[in-house]
Amino acid sequence: MASNTVPTSDVEPGESAPSGFENDRSDGTVGGAVRGYLDRLRGGDLGALPAVLGIVVLTALFFSLRPETFLTPLNITNLLIQAAPITLLAMGLVWVLLLGDIDLSAGVVSGVCAAVLAQLLAEVGVPWYIAVLAALLTGAVIGLFTGTLVAMIGIPSFVVTLALFLAFQGVTLRIIGQGGTVPIRDDVIRALTNSYIPVGIGWVLAAAVIVLYAALTLNRWRRQNAEGLTTQPLGIVLARIALIAVVVVGLTAILNADRALSAAIDLQGIPYAIPVVVILLLALTFLLGRTTFGRHVYAVGGNKEAARRAGINVVRIRIMVFVLSSSMAAVSGLVAAARLSSVTPGSGGGNTLLYAVGAAVIGGTSLFGGRGRVRDAVLGGLVIAIIDNGLGLLGVSAYLNYIITGGVLLLAASVDALARRRAAAGRS
Amino acid sequence: MASNTVPTSDVEPGESAPSGFENDRSDGTVGGAVRGYLDRLRGGDLGALPAVLGIVVLTALFFSLRPETFLTPLNITNLLIQAAPITLLAMGLVWVLLLGDIDLSAGVVSGVCAAVLAQLLAEVGVPWYIAVLAALLTGAVIGLFTGTLVAMIGIPSFVVTLALFLAFQGVTLRIIGQGGTVPIRDDVIRALTNSYIPVGIGWVLAAAVIVLYAALTLNRWRRQNAEGLTTQPLGIVLARIALIAVVVVGLTAILNADRALSAAIDLQGIPYAIPVVVILLLALTFLLGRTTFGRHVYAVGGNKEAARRAGINVVRIRIMVFVLSSSMAAVSGLVAAARLSSVTPGSGGGNTLLYAVGAAVIGGTSLFGGRGRVRDAVLGGLVIAIIDNGLGLLGVSAYLNYIITGGVLLLAASVDALARRRAAAGRS
Amino acid sequence: GDDGGSTGGSGGGDAQAEGKVGVILPDTESSPRWESFDRPLLEAAFEEAGVEYDIQNAQGDAQQMQTIANQMITNGATVLAIVNLDNASGAQIQDQAAQQGVATIDYDRLTLGGSAEYYVSFDNTEVGRLQGQGLADCLGDEPANIAFLNGSPDDSNATSFSNGAHEVLDPMTQYTQVAEQAVPGWEPTEALTIFEQMYTQQGGDIQGVLAANDTLANAVIQVLARNNQAGQVPVTGQDASVEGLQNILANRQCMTVYKPAAEEANALAELAIALINGEEDPSIINGESEDPEGDRTVPSVLLDPVTITRDNVSQVVEDGQVSAEDLCTGEYAAACTELGIQ
Amino acid sequence: MSVPRSEDGAPILELRGVTKSFGANQVLHGVDLKVYPGSVTALVGDNGAGKSTLIKSIAGIHPIDSGEFWFDGERVQVTGPRDAAHLGIEVVYQDLALADNLDVVQNMFLGRERTKGAVLDEVSMEQAAKDTLTTLSVRTLKSVRQLVSSLSGGQRQTVAIAKAVLWESKLVILDEPTAALGVAQTRQVLDLVRRLADTGHAVLFITHNMVDVFEVADRVAALYLGRMAADVPISEVDRTQVIELITSGRSGDLGLDQSVFEGA
């Protein structure tokens, strides 16, 4: 068994240098990076593309059908507020889906937490921050309970959360009372969706987001580059920063425009719910992508046994994910309650959960675990909100509304599937 | 590399004979078979045990709480009819779950098929068999559509059926249209749940089932025994036949007893829906356990890639399973419609689907594919129907009803999980 | 319900000359009336008056209703009529509309704590009272066990119905109330099981059933029929649906509460048009309703619900709410002839 | 079945210019290969050289980007494993591909169940499975009704091999079949490979074990970084040459020359 050293000089290095890792050395040009991206697309790694395409196509469609209303500042503001609760719910569910689990109770948990908030405000009369804390705590405790049943006792999450889905409907009904509603009169809570950040502060916030993003991205690039590791060319990095800047500035401009329908009223500014979503998006993205916890969530979702053998405390990770997801459900419940200024026994019931899971999946999160990102929830939530919003503008009758919503969802999903399938021609 | 022949005479054959397959030779005693069963239980292969235990415990519980009503012939008949639609739905869903897929639209598909039936009877006035055929065909066509989207286009079944869940709600609404409910007046259809097999014929049917089962089981045993293959001892086989006989005779006796509440009326006999469930149970069990198609369904659910490499037409199998499942949904819709003697836009909506999936899972079917049996649907369906039935007798208020149903489901599932977990101490 | 054309200056200041009415119906399950009666009737009324309109259904979801309200306002509605799913969410919608200078009308259900200009309705508590009285009339003075099958536990109107019925029945000491359950989501299949179990538990000793609407009543009737008791036990209902009326014709149901949808729809259309035209005090206003929560009175058009028994089924047909053709099929033809319905 | 034929005869399988990429990663570069009936062809190559990718392309698991397949003198299109099976190609994959939820017998007959009428003929399948496993020297398997998920690594591999040799196929492809096998089992598999070839079947055999190559192979084909470095009778090379071909793509006159890479 002679161990021949390989005559590296024999072969051209760019293509098949046997020293390995040649794909890790980017050629540093923008063209190369774009080629790489196209290759990845062809390789079936579509990333956010289908959801973004869905958003673009749907926007174009509804704009052509309702040119005078769909893209007005007023409607865009409405759209974003409409998307907020479902997006927040989906942002928690992504984590559960990453584990390969499901949480059917997330919707009704958001209802329970909202009911707790509303009753504390209305009956007990506590200040808003106590009520919010209590609602979040309720969510966390529920998550702890669910997670323990799933991870420690080992009941399949589908069954646990199906049972809890039923039980929590009863709990909400109990808290609120049969046929009742609890109005929310607290101004701070209602401000979430009914008040707006002053225009000046809005612009400052927008600028801050852009600067922060640019600084972090550039710093990371610099460091990787210094160590000679895989990086994207500077051009691409700058292009991404520019893209983010354009989106943030554009949205801020739209939300800061006067959107009142009658001249007498003054209606402008970013609704407070938007920064809530953005901050949670950034925080959760960081947690999932840049910390050990996030890495372990991916590992548990990809291969539980491998994670266990690698010494990861799988039970703890799963419980924590359920806590996180239920807490996000609580946040979603708060925003939904603020939007309605009330909580009913049916809050969080109905199709809420299915829409949220649908949002995560359309955004690109796999139901089988191990693949997904927090931003999927935002993109998918937007797709669903746009369908809802656009159909509302068209004003179709109930049965058509159901059919069209279903049809559009199907269409969005099949574009994705077809693209992946074409790509899969090159995969096992 | 000397290939030594092993001196088989050196070692005691009963325990570790190196010629292999020693566990395939049963020692032929009943005691050995019982030991083997206990070993399997310890090994985590609980089979139907948790569901059966659930049924027994719940029955005991409700009997102790409502001794004068729960185990009366009237209530048992009610219970069985109440369990029929959910069981039929679950019997189809088991197949989908075996593939590792899910069908969120099964419930509303049952509604669509029932609506087709009702409108054909009411508006067009076709004879009942045409209407039934049309409803079944509707189910099959829907299944074909769903299956094609899932298997050929490759959209995840969760997304496809979520979209169809919405769309079909609209379709039912459309079909039923003005008036909001379509009454079913056809006597044959209504007879399914509202008429009863004459007592004499009922006994003949019961006897036929027992004889058929005994003949098939014994014949199989005889053949395996003749070839010297793994068999259960004759004692166990006979005991199983006896068990089936006792159950069948017992149920027939109960259903044939006079269950009228007032002496003036004569109310007895097996409801026609019961033989429908039994026949479908036997037919589908045969299809799944004894035919190539069933074997391939298990293989696709266990390892799609392995099935593909073994030359199985995975796409065809998946489509056929969806056709089968949607057809079963249609049958379930028929029985539900017969029970209510009308169809409403909400038929098959609400929690129908979740209950049916819950039934399959509690019965022992895995959500991750590859493990499950048709009888799981029946056992799980009974568990759920007993909860519903018993709580109805207790007459608790709505919120408690939700909470208790959820709690009992959770309890049933955790018994199962704990048993498996204890067993898993001996597994990887 | 699609107007198709563009409305032009929807944000324009002079709503005097033109406007647009948005109507949000609550759901498709609490009653078939919303999609099958109100929508076509309202469409007809608005079309006749030549007003632009947009009618949508919130499908039982308060969040959805909020979204639709937003969309209608964006679309340039100047008058918004809602059938609230609950008081608080209804009030929120009305407050938002007011912020945007859009006038609102409460249709069928008064939004307590809301800010609607007008209220058009049948009194829901009165509906319950009629049901209670109807049941009492059918039962007479004999002692009887009665059971309540209420509407969905998360529907505040269901509470009003049952409150009204209790108001009437609770003082009547000859009746024993042996069971009461709410039916989640007004789901008839659930109602069937719930009543089946009530009936079994009482050993069949139930002489009267207060069912909140005709769909629930029909479920009750199926259970009674299976026990050969259909027609022996009076059952109430609501909505005067085809199914309910047929059950009444066949003597299986004792009464239903009829809320002439056409009257209600016409009143709404008239009020909306009045609002668009800036009319003060429309002549149709016939009273006012207390809103204890908002501490105000709302000018109202109050319509009377009607008790329908076998004797006055024809009234529903004459009003055009149900066609004789639909009603008098097959086995019911004879009864129709007998009662002179055509 | 038929008499053994030497490699001078017509090849049963011929690949011409097969290329295959996964996304940006080109794994096979114009690979030519001939496999003859009645002889054992050893396919060797470094880890990641593309051996498994090549045989998965033959089996229809991966569609190829370009190139031709000729089988039994005719040009064929293989679009899936079913096509390959119909041609008479049987494959033991490196990653085995067994359905963990099925037992040994069920796995061995997967896709080709024996039936009596519509009903599965379990009795005859169980018997046949036992017979085949016995010839492969499996002595520690407790039951053929055990789920394959509970088998040891070597037992799984034996089941996969047994599954492939149950069918008398024209071409048997084995991807590192003895990697997890014990001494005695390896012996049996090598004997079996020889026996298959001697009864006229063509065998394509992937291995990293030079001893095995020189024991059973009639020809040796060496892949180097996705290129066919050599495809020669075993008599023309010795062990050192084969190792050189594997690790550097050339050995003396044999193998790829620099121009190949420069031409790329």
Place this chain on the structure above:
Amino acid sequence: MSVPRSEDGAPILELRGVTKSFGANQVLHGVDLKVYPGSVTALVGDNGAGKSTLIKSIAGIHPIDSGEFWFDGERVQVTGPRDAAHLGIEVVYQDLALADNLDVVQNMFLGRERTKGAVLDEVSMEQAAKDTLTTLSVRTLKSVRQLVSSLSGGQRQTVAIAKAVLWESKLVILDEPTAALGVAQTRQVLDLVRRLADTGHAVLFITHNMVDVFEVADRVAALYLGRMAADVPISEVDRTQVIELITSGRSGDLGLDQSVFEGA
């Protein structure tokens, strides 16, 4: 780290009377084993003999039914892989156990990620992964940011080995580590095993390859049907004897005698 010690010293790991059943199937029957620091112990045995089960018991994957573990002179309870890792035991499993959805670097550092503050230190992990893989002669891997699902069989095995040797553990257990490796890679792994032992680590090495056993092992332990047939210095046995121990459980004076089975 420490100086090499001979097998006369205290064993780092000692098993006493370990038994283990899966349901009705008893796989290990009172197994004793000693592993010494500074030496390589080869664990051999037929397919299904129980080798993998034994090392999974050591690693805490399977709870054992009875028996004792002694580590570094102290009796220990291993209830999970985390316990084993804390003791300083590192294992390469036969079934590899990699997370297919993660890339090579992420898999290699799984469970022991390097961080800077709260943030993962990707840069340093990527660098370390590359260095380790290079010493293992991996030359066909295109990128360390490739998902492991796209790796060839041998590449996967290399990643698993690299993951284990990244940590300087007291005891390294390798379950058939070279099964899928090419010639050059096998060479590197064998050298590595020797190097580990020479720097004072204990190595437990499972293989079916007798050449490898006699090349690197200091001791050889043979399992036969779940019983330890022999645990002796390599110098006391020759190849034929080891094969006899594997296939029949005894060889001359060595091994199990009939009475063991009769006693069971």
